[in-house]
Amino acid sequence: MVAYGTSYHALKDRAKLSDGETLLVLGASGGVGLAAVELGKLMGAKVIAAASSENKLQLCREYGADQTINYSKDDLKSEIKKLTDNKGVDVIYDPVGGDYSEAAFRGIAWEGRFLVVGFASGTIPKMPLNLPLLKTASIVGVFWGDFAMRNPKQNMENTKMLMKWYDEGRLRPHIHKTYELKNTARALEEIMNRKVRGKLVIEM
Ligand SMILES: NC(=O)c1ccc[n+]([C@@H]2O[C@H](COP(=O)([O-])OP(=O)(O)OC[C@H]3O[C@@H](n4cnc5c(N)ncnc54)[C@H](OP(=O)(O)O)[C@@H]3O)[C@@H](O)[C@H]2O)c1
Structure with missing residues (x-):
């Protein structure tokens, strides 16, 4: 419930991800990352999964990722540009932090939303604030635990949706x-x- 609850709240309530948008997921084969890949596809997005090995990216493709980036060997910003015809990605889901955050942000689209989810790398990144200005982009915090306590009704609605998708076999933890x-x-x-x-x- 934590992984799917977090990723659904992040994509739906915080990023307002819409049909046809492009979503980049960092740490995409991890707990919250893989849930974001699955949910992004269910919500109609084109999903780019980024992770550190081919084995991890293979799993992301099995969970619906349209395109992949191996950030242990390829440069995130230039790969994002290549995969999006220079347009950039509309939403970035970041549970990793460290050096990947700024590199990914440099590939965000006009009016993009960057979701701050976690710092699995162990480093909380610092971001030059000219970057959101140049793209009219937003840096958006996500704190599912507090959200669930402050908005129990909305969280229950989200949970019902997740359980429905799970019952229908559309989510496969x-x-x-x-x-x-x-x-x-x-x-x-x-x-x-x-x-x-x-x-x-x-x-x-
Ligand atoms: N904001 C919220 O409400 C919320 C809710 C739940 C979880 N979180 C946070 O989200 C983060 C990820 O949680 P998770 O359950 O998805 O964790 P996880 O299953 O361990 O996945 C984290 C991913 O981060 C990547 N990573 C990069 N550097 C790493 C390092 N030095 N050590 C470990 N992993 C590293 C790994 O992918 P690669 O090897 O492919 O890089 C890994 O798959 C955590 O910081 C957690 O606290 C936040």
């Missing part, structure tokens, strides 16, 4: 691996080492 409770440390280590695609499950 990806389980990378299942661990027993006693092996939780190993599971966390796997996440820290950037080895996980989708979610890990800990069985109680």
Whole structure:
């Protein structure tokens, strides 16, 4: 619920993603990232998935990504321009932070929205404020936990929509691996080492 709840709130309520727009997802094979790829497609967007390996990008394609960028070897800004005929992307979903954020922002479209979701890289980026000015773009914060507490009715509506899509088989949470409770440390280590695609499950 956290991964899908966050990504749906971010794309629908914060970015107001609309049909036909282009969405770039960073960390696209991770927990919230893969949910954003799936939801972006359901909401009618063209989705560009960015991640650090071919194996991760392959999973993103299986979840509907139209195009992919391997940011461990290719330059984000120039790849975005190449894939969008220089127009840039309308919405950027960023749960990673670090150096990727500014590089991605430099590929945003006119009136684009940059969603600040998290800092899995461990570094909170700083952004030159001439960049949003030059594209009339917005930097938009996302805090699903607080949103759910402040707007429980709206969050319930979102949850109902997500459960409907899930019941219809249109959302398929990806389980990378299942661990027993006693092996939780190993599971966390796997996440820290950037080895996980989708979610890990800990069985109680
Ligand atoms: N704002 C909110 O409401 C909200 C809600 C939920 C989660 N979050 C935040 O969103 C972030 C991502 O959560 P998640 O559950 O999707 O995590 P995750 O499954 O671990 O995915 C994070 C992705 O970040 C990338 N990454 C880049 N550098 C990394 C590093 N040094 N260590 C680990 N991963 C790295 C990895 O993809 P590549 O290897 O492809 O780069 C990884 O797939 C977290 O910071 C979390 O706190 C925010």
